[in-house]
Amino acid sequence: MSVVDEGCERFENKAGSVNSVPSNPAPLPKQSPQKSVDKFWQGFTTKYPGLIRNVLPEDIYAKRKSRDAPKGTANGQRAAKSYDQAALECKRAVEKIAQECRRVNHKYRDRHFDIEFDLKRWPYSRDCLDGLGYIYERHAPKSVKRVTDIFKKPQFYIDDASASDVRQGFNGDCWFLSAVCAISNKKNLINRICVARDETVGVYGFVFHRDGEWFFTVIDDKLYLTAADWWECHPDEKATFLNVSGQEGEATYRETFQTGSKALYFAQCREENETWLPLLEKAYAKAHGDYSAIDGGFTGEAIEDLTGGVTTELFATDILDKERFWNEEIKQVNKEFLFSCSTGTFDKWQDSDTASQNGARAGIIRMHAYSIMDAVERKGQRLLKVRNPWGSDEWRGAWSDGSEQWTVEWMKELNHKFGDDGMFWISYDDVLQKYSEFERTRLFDESWTITQQWTTVDVPWSADYNDTKFTITLTKAGPIVIVLSQLDRRYFKGMEGQYTFQLHFRLDKDGEDDYIVRSHGNYSMTRSVSTDLELDPGTYSVLMRITAKREVALNTPADILETSCTTRPNKLIQTGLSYDLAHAKGDIIETEEDKESQQKHAKQKKVSKREQQRKQLSEKQKSTWTINKRIKARDKRRAQRREEYQRKKAEKQKALKKVEVPSKPTEGLSQSNNTADQDKVDEANIQGAKAIQQEDKPNGKVDEVVDKVEKVGLESGDDNLEAKNGDVKETEPSLREDAEGPKVELSEAAESRKENAKADGEVDNVPSVMVNGDAPPDTQPGFMLAPASAEGSIAGADEDYLYDSDASFHSSIDSVLDFPEESSSDREGGNGADDIPANEADDEPSTDPWNAVCVVGLRVYSKDESCRIKIVRPRLEQGGEEVGLEVDDVSKDVSEEKEEHVKVGQKQDIKTEVAVGVGA
Incomplete structure (x- = not known):
């Protein structure tokens, strides 16, 4: 089918007609496209950003960790200080455990990572093998034994640790074992990790590097095996060994399947009696929570964990x-x-398994x-x-x-x-x-110092440099390594949440426009980015740009908490504690400077609000004074017109009596003038009112009605319209009910203006245009109380119409009395977002809005003992600092103003040049 045929087929209905209108057309949009876009973005990001900091209730360890975090400015310390402290604590812990076990004559059993109980209580456990939220069925060890039961002559090292000892087991931790191979090739690095052990008691202590600091882990000597115990093996296997070895079948089975390095399920040494590698792997797995947590990774990150x-x-x-x-x-x-x-x-970008075979x-x-x-x-x-x-x-x-x-x-x-x-x-x-x-x-030796600081930042959907930044102060020149990192999510696997982050930063020097260097972008590793360079003394700013991605299919920490609190409470406690301790680093603790800044901002905000209220009150009082002044001026003019009208009316009646002209009685006097004595009216005025009644309705245009009344008055020879001191004198006809004038409906706009005027607190005494009936006795002449209903907007032509209405004047002085002021959004055009109803804008959308929050830390390695890091958050009293685009950003060139050098030392705006060119 051709493209044209396909396009036509889309517009055919069931009857086969082409280009027919759909039976159920889509409803027309109720708002402009721009308003729809503005409304979408208003509901896209949460109005309550935040991060789950504590999974466990009343986590005192996390609170202690948060309390011990550096506040304000972080100072440098020896790079090895954290390691020395962790190694010392590890040695003390191993020694204490060994003493306790010897006192009770027990071998050490790690109750926090008891792989034997964990395996044999399946399906109720497997906390040492699987993380929260999933079961890693690939891991299927069959039994657990102690080192002394597996190896005939176990030795932790045989001719020291070497890369040739390393063999991978049934776990996808080649990245970790490659790191072990790399560090084993450098003398004493393995010994720095395995800091303490008591092989008789079966307790071993290791130290690892995590999120910028060292910590220790203690394990027992139990290891997973590939084969089941003799009494749990398959009957056919048991029968085979009994047939071959007779009564020694069990011993032969254990010698074949459960003895030496080859019997281990996970990593193993090449030497049959060497034990350092499987125990190191077990300690690394315990530190991360379970064996599945170390399945898959990057060798560089593992080397960081082992060396810092x-x-x-x-x-x-x-x-x-x-x-x-x-x-x-x-x-x-x-x-x-x-x-x-x-x-x-x-290799798998085309879903091909043959692209990179051996x-x-x-x-x-x-x-x-x-x-x-x-x-x-x-x-x-x-x-x-x-x-x-x-x-x-x-x-x-x-x-x-x-x-x-x-x-x-x-x-x-x-x-x-x-x-x-x-x-x-x-x-x-x-x-x-x-x-x-x-x-x-x-690698860093004793000559290096480390300075680090952590914080928490909101990550917007549009990746841009964050308002929060770090400042680095150096007192002497030298090499420097800057590392921006996020929390190692592997330690609380299963509770990472739906957001992943990609880090990037650039280094600026205070007082300079352009940046010095940008972080080296990582391709696959997301835990940290870094750069190394030589820097002079001074103050530098590290600007962060964090890109967030969201996988809505993943579970949130709250989801995992709900499903695991009853099914896997022990695993939840272990992972939750690791989660809480990690996120305690990012707790924002106010310094004295921050408190002073907030107090200063609150004071300034209060003063600014008071000034704004004073200004608004002053403007309102001025507006009220202006309106009252104009009201008094108009009342004065109307009083003068009424007085002049009454004087001429009396003169005319006096003249009529002198000539004895009989007056014709009119029927149906107006209810507003239904008194005992009815005034006689001029025949010409009555005829003029009848002429107006025969005209079409003026569609609510008061000015046209006024013009017609004035015209009739002139044609009838009325001489009551004359100018005096700039005022227009109008004639008031006395109308009977049978000579009823035209009724004018006020437009909806006029009604809304009246309502707005009332809502804005203006006086209820507003000038009436046309009203039926007399005003209340306490109402000023020429004014009528605003009607309580829409029916009051319909006015009749009573005898006070002409001098009641000032609509025919089109005066700029009186226009403010009838029309409310324009709002600022009307004058400035607005952006459409203000038109969104408040109840829709304030409520969160039905789907989860964007809420990406990242805990980030900056580490600086230098040879300057006085190096300092400080977190700089945007001042509340100041606006956000504008950060220019980078030189290779696609929008860099088109978003900046162009400048062209006309002469040496002289610049001219390109807009001026274009204008000059057009004019020329």
Whole structure:
């Protein structure tokens, strides 16, 4: 079908007619498109932004953590201070537990992470394997035993820890094991993590780095196994071992399936009696809550957790100078930096599992992390030593085991042995081609200091620089590493919520217009961004830009709380405590300066409000005085006209009596003039009133009626219209009921103006245009109390009409009496949003509005002991600071005013130039 046919078919109805109008057309919009858009954005973002800070009720630990957080300005401290404190506390805890266990003659059982009870109480538990909100069925260990029951001669280290010891188990934590391989290649780094142990009692203490500070974790010596216990194994397996080994069947079964490193379900050492790796993995899993929490991640982040370093993510295709990258970075591996590499970042973007099979990269596993162990340059060859944490599956290209590049000389030069142990050599050029991503972690020694500060910020839907910023004060020049990070969500997995955040920052120096540097953008890692550079002494500002994404399908912390408080209370307590302690970092605690600023703002706001009220009252009094002045002037003019009218009327009646002209009685006197003595009227005036009655209705236009009455008066020879001192004298006809004048309906606009005038508190005595009946006795001449109903807007033509109405004057002096002032939105055009009803604008929409709140922290590593960080929030008494767009923003060029240099030292606005060009 062609496009035209398809388009026509869309407009055919069931009867087959083309371009027929739908039977149920869409209703016409009740408001303009711009108002619809404004209304949408008004309801898009919540009016009550906030963050769930405490999952557990009355969490005293979180309160203590919040109380201990630095307030105001954070000062620098030794980078190793936090580690030293955590290591000391860990050693004390292990020693205390060992003493307690020896006193009661018990081995240590970790009640907070008891994997044996947790496994064998399934399906009621699995808190050590699975996080909140889901069950990770992939993890299926069969039994649990202590180290002394698994290994014949267990040793924590055998010839120290090395990368060749590492073998991955049934967990997707290759990223963590690659980090272990990387740090094991640098002397003493593993020993800094495993700080205390008592192997006899079965207690081990480890320290890890989290959110800018070190903390310790204590575990027992129980480990998961792949095989079930003898009395729980399958009957067929049991029968097989009994048939082969007889009475020794059970011992043979345990020797085969439950002894040595090969029996472990998760990570294991290559040596059958070495234990440091599975225990380290268990401690890392406990620190994060469970084993599923460490399934999948980034090697750089794991190295940060194990060393306290700072990781930068690099794409191979983004390297500008490969020579410089080799000389200044790769060759510094195991010295200033640690490196890891990975593959297949975009391998699945076309949903293809064949895009990066082993053959495509010659043995390099896709979506897998590797460790760079060494980098050498010998005899014109640049080679890297790489390790696969699986302990197998190696590179099959040039310089792989058994390739033609290897000679006896090269084997001795590089101290290499062939074997499928996961360790291989590869050329620098092949690394850049086969690996897509590098993660470089900078290490810090005792010469560095760290300064950090945390806060909480609202993240708008439109990504822009936040009003809250950090300031850094340096007292001496030197290298500096700036890190902007968010909370590590892995520690409270399941309660992360629906929002994810991408961080970015830029560094400005106070007093300069342009920024100095921007953070190095990470591609996959979202936990932190950083930059390193040399800075001079001074004060610098770190402006944050945070991008938020929302996955509405995910559970909120409140949802998890509701579903888990009864089904998994222990897991909820453990995860909730981790959540509360983490978010306590972001508690905004007012400093004395903040309190003074708020008090100052409140005082200024009060003064400003009082000035505004005084101004409004003054304007209202002035308006009332002006109106009263005009009312008095108009009353004076009307009194003069009435007096003149009565005088001429008396003279005319006197003249009529002298000539003895008989007067014709009229029938049906008006109810407003129904008195015993009826005035005789001029025949010409009566005829004029009848002529007006025969005309069409003037559609509520009072001015036309007045003009017609004046015209009739002139045609009848009435000489009562004359000018005196600028006033117009009008004739008042006496009308009978049979000579009833035209009734004029006030327009809806006039009615609304009257109502508005009353609502605004103006006087109820307003000038009437046309009324039926007399005014109340206490009403001033020429005025009528505003009618209580709409019927009062219909006026008849009584004898006081002509001098009652000033509508024919079109006077700017009197117009203010009849029309309310325009509102500011009417004068300025308005934006449409003000027209939204208050009850709709104030209420939250039916769907959850945007409510993204992020806890962020700034860490600064420097060699300046006096480095300080301060949080600068927008002053209440000041407006938000405008931050310019970045140089590579697509809207940078089109959003700024252009300037062109006409002469040296002289500039001219481009708008002026355009105007001059057009005029020319």
